[in-house]
Amino acid sequence: MNFMLEVKNISKSFFRKEALSEISLRVNKGEIFGLLGPNGAGKTTLIRVINRIVEQDSGSIRFDGDLMTENHLSQIGYLPEERGLYKNMTVEGHAVFLGKLRGLSRKDAHIKVDYWFDRFGINDWRKKRIEELSKGMAQKVQFICAVLHEPKFLILDEPFSGFDPINVDLIKQELIEMRAAGKTVMLSTHNMKSVEEICDRAVLIHNSKKIAEGTISELQNARKTGLYAVRFRGSMIAFVNALWTGFEVHDKDILGDDRFIVRVKMRGDSSFEDLLKVLIGQVKIEAAWEVLPTMDNIFIDLVQPKESE
Amino acid sequence: MLIAIRELKERIGSRSFLLFSTLGPLIVLGFVYLMFAFGGQSKQHWNVLVADPTGIMENKMMVNDDKSISYAFANDYIEMEEFADAKKYQLYDALLEVNEKVLSNKVGFVFFRESPSIRMQTRVQYQFERRLEELMVKEFTSLSLKDFRKIKQPLSVNFRDVYDPYNESSDLSGWVGMFYGGVIFTFIFLFGITIMRSVSREKSNRIVEVLLASVSPNQLMIGKIVGVGLSALLQFVVWVVVIGVGLYFMRETLFPDMLNAANMNIHDLTLQVDSQSYQDTAFASREYNQFVELVYNRVQFVNMTVFFMLFFISGYLFYGALFAAVGATMGSESDGQQFVIPLIVLLCLALYGGYYSLNYPESPMVDVLHYLPFTSPVVVMVKLAQGYYGPGHVYEIYLSLLALISSACLMLGLASRLYKNGILQFGHRVRLKHIFKWLKKS
Numbered sequence: 001m002n003f004m005l006e007v008k009n010i011s012k013s014f015f016r017k018e019a020l021s022e023i024s025l026r027v028n029k030g031e032i033f034g035l036l037g038p039n040g041a042g043k044t045t046l047i048r049v050i051n052r053i054v055e056q057d058s059g060s061i062r063f064d065g066d067l068m069t070e071n072h073l074s075q076i077g078y079l080p081e082e083r084g085l086y087k088n089m090t091v092e093g094h095a096v097f098l099g100k101l102r103g104l105s106r107k108d109a110h111i112k113v114d115y116w117f118d119r120f121g122i123n124d125w126r127k128k129r130i131e132e133l134s135k136g137m138a139q140k141v142q143f144i145c146a147v148l149h150e151p152k153f154l155i156l157d158e159p160f161s162g163f164d165p166i167n168v169d170l171i172k173q174e175l176i177e178m179r180a181a182g183k184t185v186m187l188s189t190h191n192m193k194s195v196e197e198i199c200d201r202a203v204l205i206h207n208s209k210k211i212a213e214g215t216i217s218e219l220q221n222a223r224k225t226g227l228y229a230v231r232f233r234g235s236m237i238a239f240v241n242a243l244w245t246g247f248e249v250h251d252k253d254i255l256g257d258d259r260f261i262v263r264v265k266m267r268g269d270s271s272f273e274d275l276l277k278v279l280i281g282q283v284k285i286e287a288a289w290e291v292l293p294t295m296d297n298i299f300i301d302l303v304q305p306k307e308s309e
Numbered sequence: 310m311l312i313a314i315r316e317l318k319e320r321i322g323s324r325s326f327l328l329f330s331t332l333g334p335l336i337v338l339g340f341v342y343l344m345f346a347f348g349g350q351s352k353q354h355w356n357v358l359v360a361d362p363t364g365i366m367e368n369k370m371m372v373n374d375d376k377s378i379s380y381a382f383a384n385d386y387i388e389m390e391e392f393a394d395a396k397k398y399q400l401y402d403a404l405l406e407v408n409e410k411v412l413s414n415k416v417g418f419v420f421f422r423e424s425p426s427i428r429m430q431t432r433v434q435y436q437f438e439r440r441l442e443e444l445m446v447k448e449f450t451s452l453s454l455k456d457f458r459k460i461k462q463p464l465s466v467n468f469r470d471v472y473d474p475y476n477e478s479s480d481l482s483g484w485v486g487m488f489y490g491g492v493i494f495t496f497i498f499l500f501g502i503t504i505m506r507s508v509s510r511e512k513s514n515r516i517v518e519v520l521l522a523s524v525s526p527n528q529l530m531i532g533k534i535v536g537v538g539l540s541a542l543l544q545f546v547v548w549v550v551v552i553g554v555g556l557y558f559m560r561e562t563l564f565p566d567m568l569n570a571a572n573m574n575i576h577d578l579t580l581q582v583d584s585q586s587y588q589d590t591a592f593a594s595r596e597y598n599q600f601v602e603l604v605y606n607r608v609q610f611v612n613m614t615v616f617f618m619l620f621f622i623s624g625y626l627f628y629g630a631l632f633a634a635v636g637a638t639m640g641s642e643s644d645g646q647q648f649v650i651p652l653i654v655l656l657c658l659a660l661y662g663g664y665y666s667l668n669y670p671e672s673p674m675v676d677v678l679h680y681l682p683f684t685s686p687v688v689v690m691v692k693l694a695q696g697y698y699g700p701g702h703v704y705e706i707y708l709s710l711l712a713l714i715s716s717a718c719l720m721l722g723l724a725s726r727l728y729k730n731g732i733l734q735f736g737h738r739v740r741l742k743h744i745f746k747w748l749k750k751s
Binding site: 073 | 311315319511515516518519520521522525733743746
């Protein structure tokens, strides 16, 4: 069994409003899994169901091969989207309290706190009260609280919100290291660039239903447009003249100094190699690649048409 | 347990806890001190009419004039009602009735219009007693007055309100019960509000979601109630210790003679009776203050404290669960305002229940309030202090306690459902249909 988490046909309604409808997904061990969807799609409800904060109306969840019980909660780390801290506790006191709540002994909690405070360079904050911290500082403390007990499975709901780019990068690196150490991460975010960068697989939920699931490249390939891009130096006229009837210019970006990026659509049986062959000698090719949809494009593509329905 | 300990630490660390723990009992002690020291100072000068039909007193009272009391003598029998209403007696504040057998039965009555200060009572009693001693020595003995005072027995003088001679409208012991009940409800209300605020704060700052990922809503609620309850108990213990030590200190140092007339050195008093200033000192030390007697002698502290604790804990669990449920169902912190008013009404109802049973202990309404969990802690305290639970009635206090404990369990069960279903709902308008739905869901 290679699944860390297996969600099967989970449904949940609040006062007749359906929040989750027959959702099924699998998260492999040692991967970073993206949980995507527009606001109100049901992501947070699904996360709460996994954390046993909210009880599902139907369906089941297996954790590391077993039917999930309360005992598994100590193996999960959770950073909720709407996160809070006790404002009048000290940073250290808060981290130790949450560590103990997750099953660490007092001694272990202090050892882990020392490790993570060193790692994030926040030793000076130990005795500060939470209310004295900036939003970004509090976010770091919250992240540490979520990973302090070294969970097998980490659930992060919008972990990058409120962070500056440096700290976003810091968190990303942490997640990549955790994956390398065999941990599993479930990441719910609207930051599609991060999804492309660090997620292995993702699921997209919309209007309480799952609408797509797969590896990032599977999701991209399923929605590729057949466009190829060429960055070259030379004359635009020469470029257009060189194209065979098997190609069609889709659009172009002018970079200046006779440099362009042109996106080309294939016609008939024309291939990427055919394109490069006809261009060689006509313009100076700097780079050429297949244009894949970004996760942003996929997200909008999957969600928007349904919204206009 | 971790939740409870965190709550406890947070409460103990808060400024309001420290203030309430230190200033609260000190204020009570200060109040008690004032009651002791100035036990009902009212009129500074009293006109006392001595009704002495047989002329025993020989129209005399003290050798030295007492500036605060003027005595007039009437050698006829005056009815209490007559004294109360007749015009000619209106200039007198009190009637000292000297019956013909006073020398043998040693009973006198003072009928007053306006409750006299303790000091005034003591003066009248003292002066009357001294005069009778003189008469008794002259009549029955060959002893000197000095020797007689060495061997004399104390005289009983009863002070009666002319409009309420049997003192039916006030029952000091019952008021002690009321005080106990009041303390229960003050603590329950203050700490209940603390629970409610704490729950709604955790909701609004969203820490609750992190907590719920580790503990069940039930554990969270119980932890919170227990934690806040422990801090209430701790605060109560601080109160008891500070007030207890304070009362002991007062008894030993400030008012040592109040409690025991034998502490008074009669011999010295007799020798120095001519000195007005010494008289004042002696009066002050001898004031047998009703309040002092109540605090030190009449209240069955052990019995009351045991039941106080039982009813306090059960009542706290009952109301604590209610407050936690209210906190959990609120959509925002400001929703709390609208809930506070009905809760205050509930509190007032409970206190009124206590007051009602103070005045009408036998009424059927009190029987109902006695078993109603909302009111039973205060009603039982009042009845206990009134000495109601004598033979044949003892089972009632246990029945009431059982009813309260069962209600607390039921309330905890209902509250845990509301808590579980309401704790993660934010920013909604609280509707009754939601509450019923949450209650129905397990």
